[in-house]
Amino acid sequence: MSRSYPNSVTIPVGVVVRRTPGVTRWAKYAWAVTDVLPGAAAADWKVLRTEGDVTEYHAATLPLTLYVSDAEAYAHELQARVPSIYTVLRPNEQSGGLPWSVALVTASPYEAQDYCDSAEELVEKLPLPHGLLAWVVEFVEKHYEEEAFVKRRRKNARVDQTDDGVGDARIRQATDVYRAPRRREVIN
Structure with a gap:
């Protein structure tokens, strides 16, 4: 079911896309990702269901890969009110009637933000299905270690000295050197 690469695990995830009639005269159809299918077989815009003008497709099956280096991002997503998975659809350059191709499936909100x-x-952001949620939780528990916050301290800082704001002490000045320059008046 899942394959492993160095420092990562992968599972195939199918992407379900719904086509509905457009609401404006400029868009004939509206497209939206409505679901993901963990462990799905390969597919290429296979029609799942048609009801009237609404059609749902199993658009593609892509690998969802969790990387150890991104464990912090997954942990951040798991803390959300509704942990989610993200899909990225890209405009289809080829002619064939389908305006989108599925480019990516990710559990990282940081990676999804890059595409936004x-x-x-x-x-598209979708709630993680329960089985996939358990898989991500297990991965995070195994690989994520929260770093303790350590406040930096200034080294060799002399806080006993005062700065009077008059600049170089060797140059005699009557006022603060950081003042705004005065405007010169031109006499004709």
Whole structure:
């Protein structure tokens, strides 16, 4: 079911995309990711269900890989009110009637945020299914160690000295050197 690479584990996850009629004259259809299928077999826009004008597709099956280096991101996501998984749809450059291709499935909110910075990809957030949630929790418990916060202290700081703000003591000045320059008046 899951494969392991050095410092990571992977499981295939199917992505379900729903096509509904568009609400404006400029968009014939609206597309949204509605579900994920842990452990799904390979698929290429297989029709799952059609009811009237609404069609659901098993669009693709992609690997969901958890990396030890990203364990902090997964732990952060597990602390959310509803732990989620993220999918990224990218505009399809090929002709064939389908405007999107599934580019990524991730459990890292940080990686998903990187894709949100571009206005071209469609990033969808879905609740983690219970089985997938247990898998991510097990991975985080095994690999994540929270670092203790250590407040830095300044070394060799002389706090007993005072700064009077007049600049170099060798140069005689009547006032503060950090004052704003005065405006000169031009006489004609």
